[in-house]
Amino acid sequence: MNREVEELIRQGMAAARVGEKEEARRHFEEALRLDPNAAAAWLGLSGVVDSPEEKRRCFQRVLELEPGNAEALAGLAWLDRQQTPAPAEAPEVLYCANHPTVETVLRCNRCNKPICVKCAVQTPVGYRCKECVAELQAHYFNAQAWDYPIAAAVTLFLSIFVGAFLPWLMSMLPYGWLFVFFLTPPVSGGIAEAARRAVGRRRGKYTWLTTSAAGVLGGVLGILILWWQIGVMPWLTFLIFIVLHASTLSMRLR
Ligand SMILES: [Zn+2]
Ligand SMILES: [Zn+2]
Known part of the structure; x- marks a missing residue:
């Protein structure tokens, strides 16, 4: 199993433990997208999906990958018990x-x-x-008070440069907008990673929101500075860039 998949599973487990089911689910699904045979991710997913059918499918996948997996067998047995109605007994009030x-x-x-x-x-x-x-x-959300402004400042600063240069340079190439499509996600992902490192990888509940807002602001500042200094406005490539930039930042920092 590669390290990225392992890391995603670890994050999924951490989120599941504190009841962040949506977040956990996203991590497990991303892990499975990268490696559909990651039994640990299927096992983790079984804990955060809601319907018994989905849980059953997860356990069955685990058993296909690791026949005799004790947790999956126990999970299936538990599902079977849930489906046979228990005799009515008066619970303690x-x-x-x-x-x-x-x-x-x-x-x-x-x-x-x-x-x-x-x-x-x-x-x-x-x-x-x-x-x-x-x-x-x-x-789980262990961000400190200064983490939000620090992550936002790093993103803003880097986004000014990228927002000015990436759309501009690409607009000079034939089919440059196509390059923007492919270049923006890794570049924005790198900025997200820089912001994450700047705050010691601590998790903030709203980091994704403040940081993507800072990214949009930085990008707009960048293109305005370019316009003011050089007098060009590559609006088409910029538009594609800014949409992908904001969505990449918010996805990567959730
Ligand atoms: Zn309690
Ligand atoms: Zn109550």
């Missing part, structure tokens, strides 16, 4: 810790406090209270 008048049968599986359906957050490892999820999220 509890009252939600936050809403003392609301009856419930759920407990947070981390701190064990009773929670109602409104207070419960479904994670791949079971129901948890919002406080526990927030605590784990704070751990």
Whole structure:
């Protein structure tokens, strides 16, 4: 398994543990796009998809790749048990810790406090209270106060240069817009990586948003400076660049 796939699986697991199912799912799916035979990614995906059919498909893929995989076998057995209705038994009636008048049968599986359906957050490892999820999220999103402005500043600075030069140089080539299509994602990806390194790879919940805004601003500043200094405005290649630039930044920093 290559390192990128391993890293994606590791990030997916980290996100799944704190209930960020969407994020986890994106990581696992990206890992599988790169390596459809990564059994660990199928196993991780089984924990973050919602329907039993999807879970079953994930477990079956794992077993195709690794016959006898204990986790996948246990998962399938668990799915089978879910589908046979359990005999009715009167569950213990509890009252939600936050809403003392609301009856419930759920407990947070981390701190064990009773929670109602409104207070419960479904994670791949079971129901948890919002406080526990927030605590784990704070751990996962470990950005510090200065990380947002630092990441934005790095992106802004680099985007000014790229925004001025890439569309301009490409506009001088025949079919330059086509080159913009292929060049922008790796270049913007490099800028995203630089921003990530500048903040010690810490994760911020809104890094993707502030950074892509800084990227658009930087790109626009770049093209305006070019116009002002050299008097050219390669608007077509710039337009393609800026759209791809913003979407690459937001995808890479999520
Ligand atoms: Zn809890
Ligand atoms: Zn409640």
